[in-house]
Amino acid sequence: MNVSSLPEWTLSPVNHVAPGPGVSLPYLVQPERDGGDLVDWLALHRASVDSALVEHGAVLLRGFRVPDEAAFQRAAGALCGALEPRYGDLVKRRSAEFVYDATVYPKDRAILFHHEGAHTPRLPSRQLFFCGRADFTGGETPIVDSRKVYRALDPDLVRLFERKGLLYVRNFIRGVDVRWQDFFRTEDRAAVEQQCREQGVEWKWKKDGTLGIATRAPAAIRHPSTGERSFCNQVLLHHVSCLDARTASALRAVLAPGDLPRNVCFGDGSPIPDEMIAEVLKVTVKTAVRFTWRLGDIALLDNLAVAHARSPFEGDRQILVAVGDVVSQESLLRAQA
Known part of the structure; x- marks a missing residue:
């Protein structure tokens, strides 16, 4: 496939679904009556949600009373063994201990599919999204079962990715990415270097004070609960060819x-x-689905099985995020041996 023959990356071809009976992704969970307290409901039904998550990879909790950020944080805590308070790729909300704003990115552009944190030595196994404001059009969070992507890709291509693995390169350029201080949650260079040493990350300080890192990670994993192979990575989010043609050309020049x-x-x-x-993107988009957010919705994702994206939007969109039950890439690799 010739990349130059493709239109600019867009999520418009992604299948739109109305969650409900017969739709497996996301699996819809609703109370018998709208407006019930979610945390109270989970005290009795958490096991059934966990089972649905293992089977389907994504659960949409709709119709419960989740009025604000604080209620979302409580619900996230009830759905995870341990929430992560120091995730570096998202901006923590000042008023919360475990809640982050979704990635800030121009409204008119799509964020492509990725597994949260798959480019780092440690990644969350669960991710939660909360719709805090829904006065917008577009702005869906498309999702894709990466176990299906793994099976749909050409086996020779998958074997190549598995054999070679991935090397993620990142340069914390001011105004382009989060600051290295925010990503590592410290202002101390020595502390950054210690973290990198402990996690097997290569680093290099630039003359202008910026930081470059390189991290090795698998392209596919064996899911620790189901044993299924999952194409769990961030190649579509990191590869320069996935930028719009003008930006990619300018950067490469x-x-x-x-x-x-x-x-x-x-x-x-x-x-x-x-x-x-381009082939990975083609298969991923063909396999993915999207749904329309409603105010108060919570989407719970198995981050090792399901990747997510973001559609362009107009209006006032607030999607909050929590991540938890962090696992190491090393432990996932050991499980494959």
Whole structure:
């Protein structure tokens, strides 16, 4: 496939679903009567939600009383063993201990599919989204079962990704990405270096004070609960070819691959051809679904099985995020042995 022949990346082809009977992703959970307290309901029904999550990979909790950020945090705590208070890729809300704002990105652009934190040594196994304001059009959070993506991709392509693994390259350029201080949750360079050493991350300080890191991670994992193979990574979010054509061309013209704000290559440092990324995108979009948010909705994702994205939107959109039950890439690799 010739990447240049594709239209600019868009999520418009993603299938739209109305969650309900017969729709497996996301699996809809509703109370018998709207407006019940979710945390009280979960005290009796948490096991059934966990079972649905294992089977389907994503659960949409709709019709419960979740009026605000504080109620969402309580619900997230009831749905996770341990929430993560120091996740570096999202901006923590000042008024909460475990709640973050969704990624800030231009409204008219899509954020492509990714598993949260799959580009880091430790990633959450559960992710939750909460619709706090719903006066918008578009702005869906499309989701895709990456176990299905794994099975739909060409087996030779999957084997290549599995054999070589991935190397994520990131440069914390001011005004382009989060500050390294926010990502590592410290102002101390020595503390950053210690974290990198402990987690096997390569780092390099630039003359202008910015930081570059490189992190190795698998392209696919064996799910620790089901044993299924999942194409769990962030290749579509990091590969430069997935940017709009003008931005990708401009960046490639002035920056070496290792100096791009974000990029991903094979684990041995060799580039991933644009055509391979285009094929992954094609299969992912074909497999994905999206639904319309309603005020108070909570979507619970198995982050090891299901990837998410964001559609362009207009209006006043507030989607809050919580992540939890963090696992290490090392433990996932051990489970595959």
